[in-house]
Amino acid sequence: MDIQKIPDEELVERARHDNQEAFSEIVKRYQNKIYSYASRLVGNRDEAEDLTQEVFIKVYKNLYGFDIKRKFSSWIYRIAHNESVNHIKKRSYFKILSIEQNEFLKNTMSSTENLIEEIIQKESSEKIRKLLDKISFKYKEVLVLRYFEEKSYEEMSDILRIPTNTVGTLINRAKGQLEQIVKKEGLKISNF
């Protein structure tokens, strides 16, 4: 069978028995996804590359810690999330915005539904990264997972280890905060 068609979970099972080719395939499948995810979280591509390497080292070390019945994708993203958070904490990188929770909840408009999609379609990666850097980290990570990594709510729940309902709540709040920033800075989406 072509190795590229083998499911992730089966590759893990083979890699556990010292099948180097299986693990290499895992790395090839996920290296760019994890790199892209990490770079959006930490905002620096060099650091994201180092982080990606750390993620795969951890994945290899803990292969037997993965439950075959669960989804591998969620597991590796979970590791990537943890490594990114630890890295950011060490660097004291992320900014906590002072927007009152009540304020942005009150001001959240139903028209934010298409805001994120519009930003992704129209703006360059660099501009998107700058915009994401302005929002709280906990909202940034849900937006990245949802709109860039295209994860389902259930997958996000597994990655972030929070209930599915909380994922939905965080996404709504993230959209609200994003719209606040766009309005506050008087930005037109195509101009910032």
Next chain:
Amino acid sequence: MPDKIDISKNIKEQISQNHIKMRSKWFFIVEKLGLESGFLFSLLLGLAILCFVLYIMEQNGAFEFTEFGVQGWPVIFDNIPYDLVVAAIVLFALANYIIKQFDFSYRKPFYLFSCSALILISAVGIIMFWTGVNHLMMEKLASAPIVKNIASKKITNSPQGEKAIIGRIVKVGSGVVTLQTVDGKQLGIVINQKIERPLDVRFIPGQVIKIIGSKEGEKFKAKFISIIQSNNRFIKIVPIISPVPNASTSN
């Protein structure tokens, strides 16, 4: 800056040169067993300590004063062994921390399950206490070596603090009743018309009574009094002075 990377060769090299090693499956099995054991141990020990707390309060007569309603609450609070309660809380916090390491802990059914389990455990605990099962279990536990040492310091068969007394009437005088306490001491109880007590009750020597009030010098000024019934265990605990002196039954 590249949008794509290729670290597969680097990783492969590190593995082949043994710079990174896969952890054995036993590592994860032992870790899981350790977590499960730690959780069960913390939870069960915490519950056992809470049961023991109730036992100590019961033995010291704290619950005797629930009869007085709100007036009895300070007596109950004075008799709580707070160090044991803190120990139980720490163990429950530890159990909570451990359970959150498991993958299922953030899923919705878990919250419902843990709330239901908590309600069930509380209900069972209350039933065990009121039926006396807790008392029987704790009596056996209190004889175990380590527990015996703690029990001997905490259980005095007498309310702690200076707001409450349980004792046997030795002598009844005019406005003063002499009481024999559990530790064999005698104390004068000042009784006046302002105290609350059951109507048509006369104090007679030999009765065991419980009092809420305040200590004033060598005497105790009573605010609330109640007679302990004959089937109460304090009837046996409080010593009887032999012979009981002849005394007036007036109060």
